[in-house]
Amino acid sequence: MTTSVVIAQLHVGWDVEANLSAVRAVLDETWPGDVVLFPEGMLSGYGEDLTPLVAVDVSAAVDQVAKLAVDREVEVFCGSLLPYGDGWCNAGIHFAATGDRHVYRKINLAMSERGVLTAGDELPVFPAGDLTVGVQLCREIRFPEQWQHLADRGAHLFAYLTNGANPREPAGVWRSHLISRAAENQRFLAAANIAHPEQHCPTMLISPRGEVLAELPPGRPGVLRHTIDPARTANWYLGQRRRDVVAVSAGRP
Structure with missing residues (x-):
């Protein structure tokens, strides 16, 4: 059975009400059964400088998005910094x-997040209608073993939520990473980035063969919609891994 995936590329700031308004506007145009993605930090705001976080309260916004998901009958994957323990974490919320909520906490924190946010320690997958979805956030594109683990756990779709606007990154590198993560694991990959003049990572949907199925122009807000068939995912390459060699190599000094 096919599923419609909707990916939003939006401006994200430290104004929770403005962020929530942008999310609501996208969800108002969705259809029952849609799987909808928003960027990293979409509700709370996000940046290399996390000091504005002390004035952020996301609890009401989180509750409102949960209600919107139920009202619209859609599956929403949205990034936000969330209170966690005595501090905060960087999360992808399903x-x-x-009405259920699931949270992925970023396990491989950016250097600017370390000492400020608490890292996660699990790589869960979440049921979303007819799909099983694994979430990754921003710099975790650099760690392919995490994506392979999610594929092993049965993910049909990688929901990649990022806040990628770094002029220091070479053009095209992160786009190549996205295509590789999809093709090497034979999984669909939906990437949602912020709309920013220095956006270095595209917002796009990629097939299990590494084909770019849809992509938004960088730098300005937009929404893309595309239908996917989870039956197109496969374990052909994953099944050919040389675990004997990897296990031997890992034990060498």
Whole structure:
């Protein structure tokens, strides 16, 4: 059975109400059964300088998105910094159409996040209608073993939420990473980035063969929609891994 994936590329700032308004506007145009993605830090705001976080309260916004997911009968994957323990974490939240909520906490923190945010320690997958979805955030594109683990756990779709606007990154590198993560694991990959003049990572949808199915122009807000068939995912390459060699290599000094 096919599923419609909707990916939003939006401006994100430290104004929670403005961020929530942008999310609401996108969800108002969705259809029952859609799987909808928003960028990293979409609700809370995000930046290399995390000091504005002390004035942020996302609790009401999180509750409102949860209600919108139920009302619109959609599966929402949305980035936000969230309170965690005595501090904060960088999270990808799954708001299910049933009202359930699931949270992925970023396990491989950016250098600017370390000492400020608490890293996660799990790589879960989430049921989203007819799909199983694994979430990764921003710099985790650099760590292919995490994506392979999510594929092993049965993910049909990688939901990649990022806040990628770094002029120091070479053009095209992150786009290449995205295509590789999809093709090497034979999984669909949906990438949602912020709309920013210095955006270095595209917002796009990639097939299990590494084909770019849809892509938004960089730098300005937009929304793309495309239908995917989870039956097109496969374990052909994953099944050919030389675990004997990897296990031997890992034990060498």
